[in-house]
Amino acid sequence: MPTRIASAVWEGPLKSGQGKVRLGSGLLEQKYSFSSRFEEGAGTNPEELLGAAHAGCFSMALAGSLSQAGFPPKRISTTARVTIGPSGGGFKITGIELATEADVPGIGAEAFLGLAEKAKSGCPVSQALAATKISLSAKLI
Numbered sequence: 001m002p003t004r005i006a007s008a009v010w011e012g013p014l015k016s017g018q019g020k021v022r023l024g025s026g027l028l029e030q031k032y033s034f035s036s037r038f039e040e041g042a043g044t045n046p047e048e049l050l051g052a053a054h055a056g057c058f059s060m061a062l063a064g065s066l067s068q069a070g071f072p073p074k075r076i077s078t079t080a081r082v083t084i085g086p087s088g089g090g091f092k093i094t095g096i097e098l099a100t101e102a103d104v105p106g107i108g109a110e111a112f113l114g115l116a117e118k119a120k121s122g123c124p125v126s127q128a129l130a131a132t133k134i135s136l137s138a139k140l141i
Contacts, residue, residue, distance in 0.1 A: 008021045015034045018031060018033045019031070019033065020032070021046075030044040047084050051079075054123075054126070055079060057126070058119055058126065060123075061120075061124075062119035063076055064119075065115040066104055066115055069115060071107040073104045074103040075102065076102045077102070078098060080096055081096065081097040083096070093129075095134070097135050097137070098135065099137045100137070101138075102139075102141065109140055116136060
């Protein structure tokens with residue numbers, strides 16, 4: 001299995017400095033700052049990138065679980081809301097809310113919800129974030 005690489009450079013003090021994150025593939029290079037992380041400033045932030053990774057990982061895990069169960073999905077759309085807040089004099093990610101909608105022919109709601117919960121706990125990003133409260137809202141469309 002490949003090892004994936006991403007990098008970040010930060011220049012200057014916390015509140016007035018700025019940084020840049022870059023994916024090893026070169027497909028994304030974005031600026032980030034105190035303002036883009038803790039206010040509404042332009043740029044990305046680590047929580048947004050983490051949310052994208054989690055939504056992507058969960059969607060793939062759910063597609064795998066559904067396919068193995070004999071219900072290949074037509075489409076899965078997942079949003080991850082990552083919350084950060086003060087903690088012990090610093091900050092911590094306090095929770096992640098996954099919301100997914102899936103078009104899965106032939107599956108019942110109960111079976112779908114069971115496989116969605118399995119994907120939530122089995123997805124590698126969820127496992128890496130096991131110390132964070134992760135909730136799931138899953139809906140068939």
